[in-house]
Amino acid sequence: MTNPRGRPLAAIFWFAAAYLALGLVVRNEYYQLMLTLVLVWAIMGVAWNVFSGYSGLVSFGHASFFGLGAYTVALLLVKLEVTPWIGIPIGMLVGVAAGVLIGYPTFRLRGVYFALAMLAYPLALLYVFEWLGYQEVPLPMKREAPAAYMQFSDHRAYVVIALVMLVVAMLVSLRIERSRFGLSLIAIKQNEWAAEASGIDTWRWKMKAIMVSGAIAAAAGGFYAVVLLIVTPPTVFGMLTSAQALIVTLFGGVATVWGPVIGAIILIPLAEILHAELGDKIPGIQGVVFGAAIVAVIMLAPEGLVPKFRDARARRARGPDDARPALDEPVTAAPAARRTVGEEVVLRVANVSRSFGGLRAVQDVSFDVRRGEVLGIIGPNGAGKTTLFNLLNGFIRADAGEVLFEGKSLLGLKTNAICRLGIGRTFQVMRPFPRMSVLDNVVVGAFAAESDDARAYAAARDALARVGLAARGDAIAGALTTVELRLMELARAIASRPKVLLADETLAGLGSQEIGRLLATINALANDGLTIVIIEHTMHAMVQLADRLVVLDHGAVLDTGAPAAVTRNPKVVEAYLGPRWMARAQH
Amino acid sequence: MNQSLILLENLLQALTAGLLIGSVYALMCVGLGFIFGVMRVINFAQGEFLMLGMYATLYAFTWLGLGPVLGPYVGPIVAAVIAGCLLYGFGILLHRFFLARVTGARVFGTEGEGHYPQLILTLGLSLIIANGGLIFFGSTPENIRTPLSATAWEIGPLAGDHVSMFLNKARSVAFVVSIVVALALYFFVTRTQIGKQLRAAADNPEAATYMGIDVDRAHRIAFGLGCAITALAGGLVATYYPFQPYVGLEFVIIMYAGVVLGGMGSIGGAFWGGLTIGLVQQLSTLVLPVQLQNAAIFVVFLLIVLWRPEGLFGRNVERA
Numbered sequence: 001m002t003n004p005r006g007r008p009l010a011a012i013f014w015f016a017a018a019y020l021a022l023g024l025v026v027r028n029e030y031y032q033l034m035l036t037l038v039l040v041w042a043i044m045g046v047a048w049n050v051f052s053g054y055s056g057l058v059s060f061g062h063a064s065f066f067g068l069g070a071y072t073v074a075l076l077l078v079k080l081e082v083t084p085w086i087g088i089p090i091g092m093l094v095g096v097a098a099g100v101l102i103g104y105p106t107f108r109l110r111g112v113y114f115a116l117a118m119l120a121y122p123l124a125l126l127y128v129f130e131w132l133g134y135q136e137v138p139l140p141m142k143r144e145a146p147a148a149y150m151q152f153s154d155h156r157a158y159v160v161i162a163l164v165m166l167v168v169a170m171l172v173s174l175r176i177e178r179s180r181f182g183l184s185l186i187a188i189k190q191n192e193w194a195a196e197a198s199g200i201d202t203w204r205w206k207m208k209a210i211m212v213s214g215a216i217a218a219a220a221g222g223f224y225a226v227v228l229l230i231v232t233p234p235t236v237f238g239m240l241t242s243a244q245a246l247i248v249t250l251f252g253g254v255a256t257v258w259g260p261v262i263g264a265i266i267l268i269p270l271a272e273i274l275h276a277e278l279g280d281k282i283p284g285i286q287g288v289v290f291g292a293a294i295v296a297v298i299m300l301a302p303e304g305l306v307p308k309f310r311d312a313r314a315r316r317a318r319g320p321d322d323a324r325p326a327l328d329e330p331v332t333a334a335p336a337a338r339r340t341v342g343e344e345v346v347l348r349v350a351n352v353s354r355s356f357g358g359l360r361a362v363q364d365v366s367f368d369v370r371r372g373e374v375l376g377i378i379g380p381n382g383a384g385k386t387t388l389f390n391l392l393n394g395f396i397r398a399d400a401g402e403v404l405f406e407g408k409s410l411l412g413l414k415t416n417a418i419c420r421l422g423i424g425r426t427f428q429v430m431r432p433f434p435r436m437s438v439l440d441n442v443v444v445g446a447f448a449a450e451s452d453d454a455r456a457y458a459a460a461r462d463a464l465a466r467v468g469l470a471a472r473g474d475a476i477a478g479a480l481t482t483v484e485l486r487l488m489e490l491a492r493a494i495a496s497r498p499k500v501l502l503a504d505e506t507l508a509g510l511g512s513q514e515i516g517r518l519l520a521t522i523n524a525l526a527n528d529g530l531t532i533v534i535i536e537h538t539m540h541a542m543v544q545l546a547d548r549l550v551v552l553d554h555g556a557v558l559d560t561g562a563p564a565a566v567t568r569n570p571k572v573v574e575a576y577l578g579p580r581w582m583a584r585a586q587h
Numbered sequence: 588m589n590q591s592l593i594l595l596e597n598l599l600q601a602l603t604a605g606l607l608i609g610s611v612y613a614l615m616c617v618g619l620g621f622i623f624g625v626m627r628v629i630n631f632a633q634g635e636f637l638m639l640g641m642y643a644t645l646y647a648f649t650w651l652g653l654g655p656v657l658g659p660y661v662g663p664i665v666a667a668v669i670a671g672c673l674l675y676g677f678g679i680l681l682h683r684f685f686l687a688r689v690t691g692a693r694v695f696g697t698e699g700e701g702h703y704p705q706l707i708l709t710l711g712l713s714l715i716i717a718n719g720g721l722i723f724f725g726s727t728p729e730n731i732r733t734p735l736s737a738t739a740w741e742i743g744p745l746a747g748d749h750v751s752m753f754l755n756k757a758r759s760v761a762f763v764v765s766i767v768v769a770l771a772l773y774f775f776v777t778r779t780q781i782g783k784q785l786r787a788a789a790d791n792p793e794a795a796t797y798m799g800i801d802v803d804r805a806h807r808i809a810f811g812l813g814c815a816i817t818a819l820a821g822g823l824v825a826t827y828y829p830f831q832p833y834v835g836l837e838f839v840i841i842m843y844a845g846v847v848l849g850g851m852g853s854i855g856g857a858f859w860g861g862l863t864i865g866l867v868q869q870l871s872t873l874v875l876p877v878q879l880q881n882a883a884i885f886v887v888f889l890l891i892v893l894w895r896p897e898g899l900f901g902r903n904v905e906r907a
Contacts, residue, residue, distance in 0.1 A: 120885040121889070123881075123885050243710060287717060287721075295712060
């Protein structure tokens with residue numbers, strides 16, 4: 001996005017030209033086959049990367065798509081005389097359908113459960129295809145019109161076809177990486193909850209990714225069947241098929257366009273040559289090579305080769321001292337009293353309850369949020385404040401009660417939908433996307449409000465300026481200080497143009513100067529007309545900030561009203577503020 | 588003999604076979620579940636440890652001549668125990684040089700991404716061990732032949748003149764050993780000092796560190812024990828099931844199905860989960876064609892993961 005667009009296209013072009021030249025020069029059939037197989041596994045790696053690499057949902061089951069593509073092409077040719085020229089596109093449609101069928105139930109799982117479930121699909125398919133009697137499907141030779149059936153006596157043709165397929169796959173991958181598609185997937189990978197709360201429909205993006213990925217993998221499988229002229233369940237659905245896709249990608253570099261290609265270029269010839277030279281004496285050498293490659297990568301360069309070299313080059317280019325840009329001038333704002341709060345209720349919470357087992361975390365809570373006000377929520381630890389926010393932004397479902405936002409019920413809506421309706425959120429335990437730049441973090445929020453990517457970036461820069469972080473846009477989020485992270489979360493939340501901002505203990509863990517900076521920022525946002533609901537423990541900050549307070553205790557509302565009145569309520573003093581507050585307040 | 592009696596006999600046979608086989612599954616699941624329970628590591632290579640256990644048992648049995656010396660009952664058991672000890676050492680080494688680098692306290696709190704390198708690393712190890720096995724052991728299927736493999740005790744007749752249960756002797760011995768080893772592990776974990784340290788390290792590695800427990804050592808022991816238990820189970824399987832170096836993949840799904848069914852992290856749950864999988868597998872033979880038996884296990888596994896990823900006995904721990 002910040003890089004010029006021309007360079008990667010040129011790189012792909014030069015790579016394709018060089019590979020083509022090599023493919024046309026090589027006359028040995030064995031090496032031609034190897035050149036073709038390198039491309040097949042590169043395509044398969046790209047397919048895996050488009051889904052698992054970017055989204056972080058590790059798939060051990062991409063052989064499902066590969067195998068279905070291979071069998072579609074083979075069976076269409078054998079049973080219906082359909083040429084692979086049509087069979088491969090049909091196979092891709094089958095891959096898309098398989099992606100939907102697999103994704104639909106499996107996306108409910110996360111992390112290791114997802115990986116394990118994905119493992120089971122191709123293995124189950126393997127046995128099903130054996131049971132159906134397709135232990136060995138040879139592709140018939142079509143001597144009368146070989147080219148019409150993608151059969152060539154000159155094997156260089158296969159290199160050309162595979163190269164075209166790979167280039168298309170890489171362009172798709174590049175396009176994904178450079179758009180909100182890729183950035184959304186990376187955000188999901190780094191913190192799915194935060195992505196969802198920033199308005200990203202995580203389920204939809206994952207589904208799109210697995211559909212694209214399934215299509216590419218099925219194309220690779222279909223072409224593989226054409227090249228090898230025989231399809232058996234273990235070769236296309238087997239564990240090594242899934243593993244190879246994953247390994248070439250991780251070896252070359254996960255979540256990069258070039259990673260799978262580099263990985264395939266290095267590993268496939270290595271494994272093939274060793275297999276050819278030593279295969280009769282050392283039968284499992286291929287698997288050992290792949291296993292060793294992946295173990296070495298994880299131990300030595302967990303990000304893969306491409307990012308490793310990119311980092312090394314960037315370090316040399318930049319020199320050791322990365323001068324830290326000066327902080328922006330902190331935002332200053334007029335005190336709270338200058339705001340005008342209308343009577344219009346923007347968010348109505350009515351009798352909301354939620355229990356965890358026997359613990360009634362939130363019971364029968366009701367309050368209104370008026371447009372333009374800053375509503376503070378206070379209460380002792382464990383009073384149910386964060387649970388209340390989780391209910392409001394859809395992380396968890398209420399057992400009973402109603403939440404109305406501008407008259408519309410929010411119950412049952414997904415978090416991302418609630419965000420896009422206009423409720424932004426920051427977190428008590430911060431949830432940045434740690435390996436993305438600050439600007440990219442914020443633009444994820446801006447996607448919810450802007451359908452155009454360029455406008456989203458403009459909105460993100462604007463949001464960064466409003467919190468005083470404009471100078472830190474290029475920094476990696478993981479390198480920020482706590483106060484900067486808090487400000488970045490604020491920027492990410494306001495970039496989605498919320499009508500109501502839920503701020504959860506935004507001042508926690510900050511020093512007094514930093515608290516001043518954040519208070520001024522929040523005040524400035526409020527003075528610009530943003531409605532804010534804020535959870536905070538620091539009472540003196542809260543009194544400066546809030547127009548009204550809601551006091552929670554043991555999950556229930558203890559009192560609601562202006563700060564001055566609430567802090568004098570003896571019940572509030574007893575439950576939360578304590579007698580010392582009383583003594584101090586009277587002076 | 589009429590139709591219903593045949594059905595009854597088939598059902599009885601499937602039930603007993605399910606219990607006998609299931610108990611060994613239960614033991615291998617306990618090995619995997621133990622590693623996950625203590626270290627929170629998804630060990631993909633567990634099937635390969637099982638395979639190594641099978642070969643180690645085979646070689647211990649034949650090279651040491653245990654058959655003639657100790658007889659068909661005790662000989663394979665001793666061989667399997669020797670295999671377990673060998674794999675304990677192997678597990679310790681693997682942890683020391685590989686797993687310790689990507690596991691332990693520093694990846695505990697991370698959301699999601701922390702498991703990524705572990706999964707990939709153990710996948711790599713599994714590829715190396717399985718294919719290395721092919722290089723060293725060859726691809727010819729092996730098994731540990733004792734007179735017990737093909738003989739059975741008859742219980743009955745139970746109903747009518749012909750309905751009786753047949754208990755395969757090798758499987759029955761494996762059943763008894765599995766129960767004994769699982770009980771021994773239970774007492775080790777709940778009663779001994781090291782067992783308590785392991786549980787503390789599992790519960791809260793950080794707090795355990797502050798209490799002076801060497802969490803890294805606890806993990807190493809847990810990994811070694813997990814390997815050893817699964818290898819021992821493999822040795823028991825080897826007495827009635829032919830095996831080759833790729834056999835691990837057949838069993839790794841069974842193990843994961845059992846562990847997930849029992850609730851990941853629960854060692855007792857892993858035992859019952861494994862037993863259940865054995866019963867499901869054997870009962871499925873009554874209704875499914877033989878070729879689809881393995882597919883049935885994968886489908887059951889998928890159903891379990893999709894419907895109750897927290898397991899039948901577990902709690903859902905994922906929170907916003």
